Amino acid sequence: MSGRAAKFRTRKEGTDSISSSRPKSTNDTIPFQAQYTLSATKVIDLFLDNFKYILGSDDLQEMIQVVKGELFKRDYLSAFDSDDKRFAYVARWTPARALAYASLFASLDPIRQLFEDPEKKSHVLCVGGGAASELVGMASVFCSLKLSHGGSPSSLEMDVIDIADWSTIVNNLTNYVKSNWLYDGNNFNANFVLGDVLAKTATELQLPNLDLITLLFTTNELFCEKKAETIKFLQNLSTNCRKGSLLLITESAGSYSHITVGLKQFPVQFLIDTILVGKPGAENGAWKIVDQSESCWYRINDKEVRYPVKLENMRFFYRLYQKN
Secondary structure (H helix, E strand, O other): OOHHHHHHHHHHHOOOOOOOOOOOOOOEEEOOOOOOOOOHHHHHHHHHHHOHHHHOOOOHHHHHHHHHHHHHOOOHHHHOOOHHHHHHHHHHHHHHHHHHHHHHHHHOHHHHHHHHOOOOEEEEEEEOOOOOHHHHHHHHHHHHHHHHHOOOOOEEEEEEEEOOOOHHHHHHHHHHHHHHOOOOHHHEEEEEEEOOHHHOOHHHHOHHHOOEEEEEOOHHHHHHHOHHHHHHHHHHHHHHOOOOOEEEEEEEOOHHHEEEEOOEEEEHHHHHHHHHOOOOOOOOOOEEEEEEEEEEEEOOOOOOOOOOOOOOOEEEEEEEEEEO
Protein backbone atom coordinates (compact mmCIF):
# COMPACT_ATOMS: atom_id res chain seq x y z
CA MET A 1 0.00 0.00 0.00
CA SER A 2 1.38 3.40 -0.94
CA GLY A 3 1.91 6.03 1.75
CA ARG A 4 -0.71 8.19 0.06
CA ALA A 5 -3.29 5.39 0.13
CA ALA A 6 -2.44 4.48 3.73
CA LYS A 7 -2.99 8.07 4.82
CA PHE A 8 -6.39 8.08 3.10
CA ARG A 9 -7.47 4.80 4.68
CA THR A 10 -6.41 5.94 8.16
CA ARG A 11 -8.52 9.07 7.76
CA LYS A 12 -11.44 7.10 6.31
CA GLU A 13 -11.63 4.60 9.19
CA GLY A 14 -12.75 7.37 11.49
CA THR A 15 -15.81 8.08 9.36
CA ASP A 16 -16.90 4.61 8.22
CA SER A 17 -19.72 4.51 10.73
CA ILE A 18 -21.20 7.80 9.59
CA SER A 19 -24.81 8.16 10.57
CA SER A 20 -26.02 4.70 9.62
CA SER A 21 -28.73 5.45 12.15
CA ARG A 22 -28.93 9.18 11.52
CA PRO A 23 -32.47 10.41 12.26
CA LYS A 24 -34.53 12.06 9.56
CA SER A 25 -33.99 15.79 9.34
CA THR A 26 -36.63 18.19 8.05
CA ASN A 27 -34.70 21.44 7.79
CA ASP A 28 -31.21 20.94 6.36
CA THR A 29 -29.04 23.28 4.35
CA ILE A 30 -26.02 22.43 2.24
CA PRO A 31 -23.45 25.19 1.62
CA PHE A 32 -23.45 27.34 -1.50
CA GLN A 33 -19.91 26.13 -2.11
CA ALA A 34 -18.70 23.09 -0.21
CA GLN A 35 -15.09 22.60 0.82
CA TYR A 36 -14.32 19.82 -1.65
CA THR A 37 -15.63 21.38 -4.87
CA LEU A 38 -14.23 23.62 -7.55
CA SER A 39 -15.23 27.26 -7.19
CA ALA A 40 -18.78 28.17 -8.16
CA THR A 41 -17.33 30.69 -10.61
CA LYS A 42 -15.37 27.95 -12.36
CA VAL A 43 -18.53 25.86 -12.70
CA ILE A 44 -20.54 28.78 -14.08
CA ASP A 45 -17.74 29.56 -16.53
CA LEU A 46 -18.21 26.09 -18.00
CA PHE A 47 -21.79 26.99 -18.93
CA LEU A 48 -20.92 30.47 -20.14
CA ASP A 49 -18.22 29.05 -22.41
CA ASN A 50 -20.31 26.20 -23.80
CA PHE A 51 -23.71 27.89 -24.15
CA LYS A 52 -22.90 31.52 -24.91
CA TYR A 53 -24.76 31.40 -28.24
CA ILE A 54 -27.78 29.73 -26.66
CA LEU A 55 -27.82 32.30 -23.86
CA GLY A 56 -27.70 35.09 -26.43
CA SER A 57 -30.48 33.64 -28.59
CA ASP A 58 -33.57 35.79 -29.19
CA ASP A 59 -35.95 32.86 -28.75
CA LEU A 60 -34.39 31.36 -25.61
CA GLN A 61 -37.09 32.69 -23.26
CA GLU A 62 -39.86 31.43 -25.52
CA MET A 63 -38.32 27.95 -25.63
CA ILE A 64 -37.82 27.96 -21.85
CA GLN A 65 -41.54 28.63 -21.39
CA VAL A 66 -42.42 25.74 -23.71
CA VAL A 67 -40.22 23.35 -21.74
CA LYS A 68 -41.49 24.71 -18.42
CA GLY A 69 -45.10 24.14 -19.46
CA GLU A 70 -44.49 20.56 -20.49
CA LEU A 71 -42.57 19.81 -17.30
CA PHE A 72 -45.44 21.26 -15.25
CA LYS A 73 -47.79 18.82 -16.99
CA ARG A 74 -45.27 16.03 -16.28
CA ASP A 75 -45.03 15.40 -20.00
CA TYR A 76 -41.35 14.56 -19.74
CA LEU A 77 -41.03 12.96 -23.17
CA SER A 78 -42.36 16.05 -24.96
CA ALA A 79 -40.28 18.41 -22.82
CA PHE A 80 -37.03 17.00 -24.23
CA ASP A 81 -37.98 15.87 -27.73
CA SER A 82 -35.82 18.35 -29.68
CA ASP A 83 -32.33 19.85 -29.55
CA ASP A 84 -33.81 23.33 -29.10
CA LYS A 85 -35.68 22.23 -25.97
CA ARG A 86 -32.73 20.31 -24.56
CA PHE A 87 -30.28 23.17 -25.06
CA ALA A 88 -32.75 25.65 -23.56
CA TYR A 89 -33.20 23.42 -20.52
CA VAL A 90 -29.47 23.05 -19.95
CA ALA A 91 -28.83 26.78 -20.33
CA ARG A 92 -31.66 27.60 -17.93
CA TRP A 93 -31.71 24.93 -15.22
CA THR A 94 -28.53 22.85 -15.30
CA PRO A 95 -26.11 25.46 -13.84
CA ALA A 96 -27.98 25.83 -10.53
CA ARG A 97 -28.53 22.09 -10.26
CA ALA A 98 -24.87 21.37 -11.01
CA LEU A 99 -23.84 23.72 -8.20
CA ALA A 100 -26.34 22.11 -5.83
CA TYR A 101 -25.30 18.57 -6.74
CA ALA A 102 -21.61 19.41 -6.30
CA SER A 103 -22.36 20.68 -2.80
CA LEU A 104 -24.48 17.62 -2.01
CA PHE A 105 -21.90 15.12 -3.29
CA ALA A 106 -19.13 16.85 -1.34
CA SER A 107 -21.26 17.00 1.81
CA LEU A 108 -22.04 13.27 1.82
CA ASP A 109 -18.94 11.58 3.25
CA PRO A 110 -19.35 8.15 1.61
CA ILE A 111 -19.58 9.75 -1.85
CA ARG A 112 -16.75 12.18 -1.24
CA GLN A 113 -14.54 9.33 -0.04
CA LEU A 114 -14.98 7.53 -3.37
CA PHE A 115 -13.29 10.40 -5.16
CA GLU A 116 -10.85 11.19 -2.35
CA ASP A 117 -9.22 7.74 -2.44
CA PRO A 118 -6.05 8.22 -4.54
CA GLU A 119 -6.10 4.58 -5.67
CA LYS A 120 -9.81 4.31 -6.52
CA LYS A 121 -11.12 3.86 -10.05
CA SER A 122 -14.75 4.85 -9.50
CA HIS A 123 -17.59 3.75 -11.77
CA VAL A 124 -20.87 5.68 -11.55
CA LEU A 125 -24.25 5.34 -13.27
CA CYS A 126 -26.41 8.47 -13.57
CA VAL A 127 -29.99 7.52 -14.41
CA GLY A 128 -31.85 10.31 -16.20
CA GLY A 129 -28.73 12.46 -16.08
CA GLY A 130 -28.70 13.61 -19.70
CA ALA A 131 -28.98 17.30 -18.84
CA ALA A 132 -25.51 16.91 -17.30
CA SER A 133 -26.14 18.40 -13.85
CA GLU A 134 -24.78 15.22 -12.28
CA LEU A 135 -21.86 15.13 -14.69
CA VAL A 136 -20.75 18.68 -13.90
CA GLY A 137 -21.48 18.42 -10.17
CA MET A 138 -19.57 15.17 -9.79
CA ALA A 139 -16.70 16.41 -11.94
CA SER A 140 -16.45 19.48 -9.71
CA VAL A 141 -15.86 17.29 -6.64
CA PHE A 142 -13.60 14.75 -8.35
CA CYS A 143 -11.42 17.39 -10.02
CA SER A 144 -11.15 19.42 -6.83
CA LEU A 145 -9.95 16.38 -4.86
CA LYS A 146 -7.68 15.36 -7.73
CA LEU A 147 -5.73 18.60 -7.31
CA SER A 148 -4.22 17.26 -4.08
CA HIS A 149 -3.06 13.98 -5.64
CA GLY A 150 -2.81 14.72 -9.35
CA GLY A 151 -0.28 11.99 -10.07
CA SER A 152 -2.34 9.22 -8.49
CA PRO A 153 -4.14 6.55 -10.56
CA SER A 154 -7.61 7.53 -9.29
CA SER A 155 -10.19 7.98 -12.03
CA LEU A 156 -13.90 8.54 -12.54
CA GLU A 157 -15.92 6.74 -15.21
CA MET A 158 -19.54 7.87 -15.57
CA ASP A 159 -22.32 6.24 -17.58
CA VAL A 160 -25.15 8.70 -18.22
CA ILE A 161 -28.36 7.05 -19.40
CA ASP A 162 -31.41 8.93 -20.61
CA ILE A 163 -34.40 8.29 -22.85
CA ALA A 164 -33.86 11.58 -24.72
CA ASP A 165 -30.78 12.18 -26.85
CA TRP A 166 -28.50 14.40 -24.78
CA SER A 167 -25.34 13.01 -26.39
CA THR A 168 -24.12 16.31 -27.85
CA ILE A 169 -24.38 18.07 -24.49
CA VAL A 170 -22.79 15.22 -22.51
CA ASN A 171 -19.93 14.86 -24.98
CA ASN A 172 -19.22 18.59 -25.16
CA LEU A 173 -19.18 19.07 -21.39
CA THR A 174 -17.09 15.93 -20.88
CA ASN A 175 -14.47 17.24 -23.29
CA TYR A 176 -14.50 20.62 -21.54
CA VAL A 177 -13.88 19.00 -18.15
CA LYS A 178 -11.08 16.83 -19.52
CA SER A 179 -9.38 19.82 -21.16
CA ASN A 180 -9.92 22.52 -18.54
CA TRP A 181 -10.37 20.94 -15.12
CA LEU A 182 -7.77 18.17 -15.08
CA TYR A 183 -4.03 17.87 -15.65
CA ASP A 184 -4.60 14.45 -17.20
CA GLY A 185 -7.96 14.22 -18.96
CA ASN A 186 -7.69 10.44 -19.18
CA ASN A 187 -8.66 10.26 -15.51
CA PHE A 188 -12.25 11.32 -16.27
CA ASN A 189 -14.81 10.17 -18.78
CA ALA A 190 -18.59 10.25 -19.22
CA ASN A 191 -20.34 7.95 -21.69
CA PHE A 192 -23.84 8.78 -22.87
CA VAL A 193 -26.26 5.87 -23.26
CA LEU A 194 -29.48 6.53 -25.17
CA GLY A 195 -32.26 4.27 -23.94
CA ASP A 196 -34.89 3.40 -21.37
CA VAL A 197 -33.18 2.32 -18.16
CA LEU A 198 -36.26 0.27 -17.26
CA ALA A 199 -35.69 -1.91 -20.33
CA LYS A 200 -31.99 -2.54 -19.64
CA THR A 201 -30.61 -5.70 -18.06
CA ALA A 202 -28.27 -5.76 -15.09
CA THR A 203 -25.46 -6.78 -17.42
CA GLU A 204 -26.13 -3.90 -19.80
CA LEU A 205 -26.10 -1.44 -16.89
CA GLN A 206 -23.02 -3.13 -15.36
CA LEU A 207 -24.75 -3.11 -11.99
CA PRO A 208 -22.29 -5.49 -10.25
CA ASN A 209 -19.40 -3.16 -11.13
CA LEU A 210 -20.88 0.14 -9.96
CA ASP A 211 -19.70 2.13 -6.96
CA LEU A 212 -22.52 4.68 -7.09
CA ILE A 213 -25.90 5.03 -8.80
CA THR A 214 -27.73 8.35 -8.87
CA LEU A 215 -31.41 9.00 -9.56
CA LEU A 216 -31.68 12.74 -9.07
CA PHE A 217 -35.16 14.12 -9.74
CA THR A 218 -35.75 10.99 -11.82
CA THR A 219 -37.65 8.42 -9.74
CA ASN A 220 -40.86 10.44 -9.74
CA GLU A 221 -40.69 10.64 -13.52
CA LEU A 222 -40.11 6.89 -13.79
CA PHE A 223 -43.03 6.10 -11.46
CA CYS A 224 -45.30 8.41 -13.46
CA GLU A 225 -44.39 6.76 -16.75
CA LYS A 226 -44.12 3.08 -15.74
CA LYS A 227 -44.94 2.26 -12.13
CA ALA A 228 -44.60 -1.53 -12.23
CA GLU A 229 -41.40 -1.41 -14.28
CA THR A 230 -39.89 1.13 -11.88
CA ILE A 231 -40.53 -1.15 -8.92
CA LYS A 232 -38.87 -4.01 -10.83
CA PHE A 233 -35.90 -1.76 -11.61
CA LEU A 234 -35.38 -0.96 -7.93
CA GLN A 235 -35.67 -4.66 -7.11
CA ASN A 236 -33.10 -5.32 -9.84
CA LEU A 237 -30.70 -2.97 -8.07
CA SER A 238 -31.23 -4.92 -4.85
CA THR A 239 -30.47 -8.21 -6.56
CA ASN A 240 -27.47 -7.21 -8.65
CA CYS A 241 -25.59 -4.32 -7.03
CA ARG A 242 -22.53 -5.37 -5.06
CA LYS A 243 -22.16 -5.06 -1.31
CA GLY A 244 -21.05 -1.58 -0.26
CA SER A 245 -22.25 0.18 -3.39
CA LEU A 246 -24.12 3.46 -2.94
CA LEU A 247 -27.45 4.70 -4.28
CA LEU A 248 -28.42 8.38 -4.08
CA ILE A 249 -31.99 9.50 -4.75
CA THR A 250 -33.32 13.06 -4.65
CA GLU A 251 -36.74 14.48 -5.47
CA SER A 252 -38.69 17.66 -4.81
CA ALA A 253 -39.74 18.04 -1.19
CA GLY A 254 -43.49 18.25 -0.74
CA SER A 255 -46.66 16.94 -2.36
CA TYR A 256 -45.28 17.14 -5.92
CA SER A 257 -43.43 13.90 -5.19
CA HIS A 258 -46.47 11.92 -4.06
CA ILE A 259 -47.34 8.76 -6.00
CA THR A 260 -50.84 7.30 -6.35
CA VAL A 261 -51.17 3.59 -5.60
CA GLY A 262 -54.73 2.36 -5.97
CA LEU A 263 -56.88 5.00 -4.28
CA LYS A 264 -54.16 6.26 -1.96
CA GLN A 265 -51.29 8.70 -2.31
CA PHE A 266 -47.89 8.06 -0.78
CA PRO A 267 -44.69 10.12 -0.64
CA VAL A 268 -42.37 8.63 -3.24
CA GLN A 269 -39.63 8.25 -0.62
CA PHE A 270 -41.91 6.02 1.48
CA LEU A 271 -42.36 3.65 -1.46
CA ILE A 272 -38.66 3.64 -2.28
CA ASP A 273 -37.67 3.05 1.35
CA THR A 274 -40.12 0.14 1.58
CA ILE A 275 -38.79 -1.47 -1.60
CA LEU A 276 -35.11 -1.03 -0.77
CA VAL A 277 -34.90 -1.09 3.03
CA GLY A 278 -38.05 -2.99 3.99
CA LYS A 279 -41.23 -2.14 5.85
CA PRO A 280 -40.93 0.37 8.71
CA GLY A 281 -39.68 -1.40 11.81
CA ALA A 282 -38.51 -4.47 9.92
CA GLU A 283 -35.72 -2.95 7.82
CA ASN A 284 -34.90 -6.34 6.33
CA GLY A 285 -34.23 -5.15 2.80
CA ALA A 286 -31.10 -5.26 0.67
CA TRP A 287 -30.12 -1.67 1.47
CA LYS A 288 -29.64 0.53 4.52
CA ILE A 289 -30.02 4.30 4.75
CA VAL A 290 -26.70 5.97 5.62
CA ASP A 291 -27.81 9.58 5.21
CA GLN A 292 -31.12 11.33 4.58
CA SER A 293 -33.11 14.52 4.75
CA GLU A 294 -36.80 15.16 4.27
CA SER A 295 -36.17 18.79 3.34
CA CYS A 296 -32.79 20.11 2.27
CA TRP A 297 -32.17 23.63 0.94
CA TYR A 298 -29.51 24.78 -1.48
CA ARG A 299 -29.41 28.55 -1.88
CA ILE A 300 -27.57 30.51 -4.56
CA ASN A 301 -25.26 33.29 -3.40
CA ASP A 302 -25.91 35.96 -6.04
CA LYS A 303 -22.93 37.96 -4.80
CA GLU A 304 -20.55 35.15 -5.75
CA VAL A 305 -21.70 34.27 -9.28
CA ARG A 306 -23.22 36.05 -12.23
CA TYR A 307 -25.23 34.35 -14.95
CA PRO A 308 -27.54 35.78 -17.65
CA VAL A 309 -30.50 33.67 -16.46
CA LYS A 310 -31.71 33.58 -12.86
CA LEU A 311 -30.15 30.77 -10.82
CA GLU A 312 -32.84 29.42 -8.53
CA ASN A 313 -32.66 27.94 -5.05
CA MET A 314 -33.55 24.28 -4.62
CA ARG A 315 -35.46 22.37 -1.95
CA PHE A 316 -35.44 18.60 -2.08
CA PHE A 317 -35.39 15.42 -0.06
CA TYR A 318 -32.60 12.91 -0.42
CA ARG A 319 -31.73 9.37 0.57
CA LEU A 320 -28.26 7.85 0.43
CA TYR A 321 -28.47 4.06 0.59
CA GLN A 322 -25.69 1.50 0.91
CA LYS A 323 -26.03 -2.11 -0.21
CA ASN A 324 -25.88 -4.63 2.63
